[in-house]
Amino acid sequence: MFPFIYEFQWTPTHMIFLGTFFSVVIVIVATLSLALVRVYTVFRKRHHEAIQWEADFEDLPAAARVCRHQISGEVTARTCHEEFDCRSCAVHPTFLAKRAPALAPAGTGESMFGFVMPLDRYYHRGHTWVKYEGDGVYAIGMDDFGSRMIGAPDAVELPGVGTPLTANGNGWLLKKGRASLRILSPIDGVVIGTGKAADAWVLKVRGGEPARETRHLLRGEEVRPWVMRELERLQLAVAPAGIGMSLADGGELVPDMWKEAPQVDWDGVWGEMFLQA
Amino acid sequence: MVSCAVENNVAPAERKASERTGVTWLRVYPVSNGEPFATHDMVYIPMTCQQCGEHTPCVSVCPQNAVELDPATGIVAQIPQRCLGCRYCMTACPYHARYFNWWDPQWPKGTEVLLNPDVAPRMRGVAEKCNFCHGRLHTARTKAAAEGKRDIAPGDYIPACAESCPARAIVFGDLADESSEVSRLSRSNEAFQFLPKLGTAPKLFYTSSKEWVRNMAGKVPTT
């Protein structure tokens, strides 16, 4: 194998054979090293949350990756290929040109299927809402749908002031029972305030211009069809446990579903509904 | 067969060894012509490593070069310390001249005195075969070197089988030397080789006055 081994001769066959062998080994080592270097770079540039979201998005079921324009009926069938980042979507502007939904004035607390979903704010598909308060400051909280699914959490872990947030990255952590739920951050920004128990909001964040920052969030007339669809998804997610929830009842959703139906794999259902793989 | 085993430190066969798992570098086969009573004839054929020529089946297949064809002597030598025990060479050899150590070689207490100090015993799990009593070749070479000569004296080097055969059925010598007895015998009309069409070019020649034996040697068997 090496020139200094007794009797070794550099014949052409040896050169081709060992040359190929070592080339392949080098390529493998180099590729692995490249991957490791890239991992290091990702962490250094703090892109890891974006990558985490990209990887998680890929593993969501097809039903969870439906484009917002399919939900609002503008197109019959479309799956999102941009990880819900409408800012980089080439097709989104063409939909906006035809119909641009907008926020409604404050106070319109629409009741949709038993949920309170005010239309004066934006909604993230991970069930958080965003309200722009002017001057680059946003308030973030969890919407009614999400709150009713989880009920009262056993513990809440909020990011500290000054923590940078990535859209679709880590927002805050909720603990309930044995489950530990990661709530996704709806926007990019830096945390400037954390909410107390009495506050309606959970985080105050300093971000960029609303036009850009909230482009990927749902608003106005998109919200109702979305809530209906989420309800369908929830029903499908809990169906295997044999609960038999039905929309046709017309009844209101109970405040703490976890307590009412302990046989459901809530960790799995929450993961599905809060967009975790 | 016995002198070969004694010379080369072949361990006594294990109790469970069969004729297919025992180690016999030299093996004598009784071969009959298959005829019924009146014309029935049989011979004894000593089979050993045929020391094939340039296209040795075993040298080319060993994955770690544990078999070598020595160009000077023409002997196909096995390096037991390098052998992995994959047995590929045994699959390749058409003469069944290679044997594997299926057991740990063990000598009963007291029989270690019979061991030949010039030959290394092999370990479990390696292949071995006849190497024309390499130990004796080394002894002859050492003697020649001590006497200041380059070549060994022909009479100094003779394998155990040729030396011990009472019927002088095995003749050993320098095939390249045209005046030697082996060379003369190999060129006689009665000489033949086994499986000549396989292209192994063995250095072992057999002679027989019986035509049926000579005819049989080249044929692949029909079962």
Next chain:
Amino acid sequence: MDRQFIPRGLQRSTLSQFIAWLLPWALMLGIGLYATYLCLAEGLHHTNMDNRFAFGLWIYLDLTIIALGAGAFFTGFLLYILRREELKAVINSAVVLGLICYSGAVAVLMVDVGQPLRAWFTFWHPNTHSMLTEVTFCLTIYLTVLLIEYVPVVLKNRRLRQVPRFLVFEFELHKVMPVFAGIGTFLSFFHQGSLGGLYGVLQGRPFAYREVLGIWPSTFYLFIISAAAAGPSFVLLTTWLVQRLTGKQLVKREVLSFLGKVSGSLLIVYVLLKAIDTLYWINHTAPDGGAPAYTFYASQSFGLWILFTEIVLLGLAPAAVLLSRKLRERTGALVGAAFLACCGIMLNRFVMTIQTLALPTLPFDAFMSYVPSWQEVATFLAVVAYGVLLYSLSFRYLNLFPQERDIRQ
């Protein structure tokens, strides 16, 4: 109890049911490990191999599972190099199967050789003319590649992926996966071929010896094509089997059909080339070695029926079924044909290993027979048990079938 490790949205049996399923296989593995210990501690006389049958059940097993495990490299090639995206549905499963097959083969090889601790000698003193050297080099690297391909599947486990480092590493590995798929294909080409070349170069065994095309005997190329044909069939077969055993649909029907079509196409090419090769061997190579070809089929146990079975019944017939779109629609025909195709390849490996050694070479030889000992069979079954255990664990805790979740909804 271990639900947090089971992928989200998937339904798996309870932990006690799972352990109950694992126990008999673990027992089988244990018995096999004991047999292995006997062989390693006391010598290979525990097998029924001997100086005439130097290769036995284990070598046959190695050849077979490497041929069937070719599904890993070929599926990877079709997905990452030829961009057939429908195979995303089975690539993870194929990788696990490949890992099982190759690691099992290497494990058995370590028991089979007389001095396993000397295995590194092949790297230190390589004989570049020997097919076995090539096999050793290739298998070692390829096993590493398979491990590298398995790591991302493991890292995407529900709990493990929550560690950001793991998920990002998996993401980056996935980006460079085509490189590994390409290397895997390149290596597989050589070692599948070299395993065929093992027998093709045996000039001392006219039954196995084949003429040289380029630098390798024809068996080199035939083994590659037959392995590429067997691989997709084996993936198809195992997917169907797992679907039956678990009572779930794991892939869309078209994926199985596609695998069947690929396998059928390669199989028909293989049958054609094998027929040409056999005819050439009958008319030229065998007589040149000193015997007409029919003499090799003269015994009862290995008569001409074996050749007919291999090429027609287990080659041409399943190929015809797999190539017919109508028949592929019927699950029974599809799976049956895939099974027969795998059997055909298994028979081919059997013929090359066992029949070659059974046939006499010296004029006064007799036809040899060989029956494996219980230790050999136990070790063989241990590999099967190991495969089932590893696959079961992977199926339960890893996302082997990405389409399962969508199908469930």
